[in-house]
Amino acid sequence: MPRTEPAERFRPVLRAGNARFSREAAQRPILVFEDVFKSYRQGTPVLRGMNLVIERGEFVFVTGPSGSGKSTILRLLYRGETVDDGRILFLGRDVARLRADAVPFLRRNLGIVFQDFKLVPSWSAFENVAVALEVLGLPQRLIRARVGEALERVGLAGRGEDVAGVLSGGEQQRVAIARAIVGEPALILADEPTGNLDPQLAIDILGLFEEINENGTTVLFATHDRTLLEVRPRRVVVLDEGKAIDVPHGVATEEYENRLPL
């Protein structure tokens, strides 16, 4: 029998301090950045007191020029990095204050998609997606069913046995998205997921994220590709000088026009 790990250990909203359901906590924003500071080198901070609130079910573009901190805020969220100061509340729990052994349980509540796909090239598409469920210790029968569904959702039905390394860029990104959604996480983090794809494929992939969002999953989509921002009106957050500036529904007003990436 596969080991069943305590997959729901990180469920701070529903289990805040005790095992009882908290309606108030459940209605809080899914993600809050409060005065977040982060620098990799002394004297050159990437984030300088950044504040941002993301509600449940939102689709938010995070944009800004290279080096503005788009990837940094995602790394801070999945605890690839830790904040220098401030708080990041995910489902009401301060991510920076999680113990190291709780980090895997935080990541099980996130789906992460990268520009370089981060697939194991020698594994099949199925294996690359299934790994997200194997860490939860789910039975193989359930894993097979759910991975099949996830691959179908991203348009790769019947391609599970294909080796990931020989798939096209667009197909590899679809596998990565299937891996991100198969565990039904609360939040999807996409770090330049269309950066390696041609424009048409990029729009297709964006469409996939929108479908995922329509099913209730919150999506945080970091990109510097302005064309994607203009495809559909969405909330756009621009990172500029270490702070987040909200551009509601993607309406690039004159005030913010010059802050958007070229």
Add this chain to the structure above:
Amino acid sequence: MISVSTTRRAHRGMVREWRLHALSIFSLAVAFVCLGSALLVVTNLHAVQERWAHAGRASVYLKEGATQDDVDALRAALARVPGVNAVRYVSSGEARVEFGQRELDANSVLAALPVEAFPASIELDVAPDMPDADLTDMVGKMKALPSVDDVETYQSWTERLARLVRGGVAASALLAVVVLAAVLAVVGSTMRLALQRRRTEVEVLKLVGATDGFVKKPFVIEGSLQGALGAAAAIALLALLFFLVRGRLDGELASLIGIEPAFLPWEVALGMIGLGAVLGATAALASLRKMVAI
């Protein structure tokens, strides 16, 4: 508990990196052959010691001037000693004949030795379970008798063999330390290389929420299997060489050392495989300690 996923990942890792693992197993086998050889020597030395420690014989050599009355009195006294099963007098002439039958068939120089070169003796058949202290006591008393020249009990031989066995055990312990170092180095290097090649896999696992234990387990299984297979290969190689050599020298060896040479007992062989598995797992864990921190 080891899940299906863990064993599958370990199996997949070993199959995909089979050249690396085969090289590692070969290196470990070489190290274990050294340990196994030492244990084989110790095992057989111990058996020889046991054989001669319980030879059940003692020879009481008489002085040239010993009279028949002295001999009769001595035989009667020895026959009453507890643990002495039989007493037999061998005259100089009989000793000369017995020696000639055994050793001198084709050797004219030794055959020409005079009868005086073979002292008369009383041969004792001693019970194999006679305590060493009693035997030593009996020897001391007999040596004090005026008609007795010397007493040979094979104790000096068994003591020498015991010293050899102790030396062999010490050498084996030293070799075990060498093997430990070899296993740590070989498995550690293999794991570091395997981890480097599978860095993306580890990174992906960590990003989807795998605990350190989940990431490490397949590598630990691989290390453990390498150690066990290395030890098993060494035992197989030793067994092949042992039976090959024994097949050619069987008669000579048995007559020389008094026993049939034996291969490692199965408990020792299994122990070596177990030791390999434990050392391999430990080495893998040690080398992975810092490397999965992504």
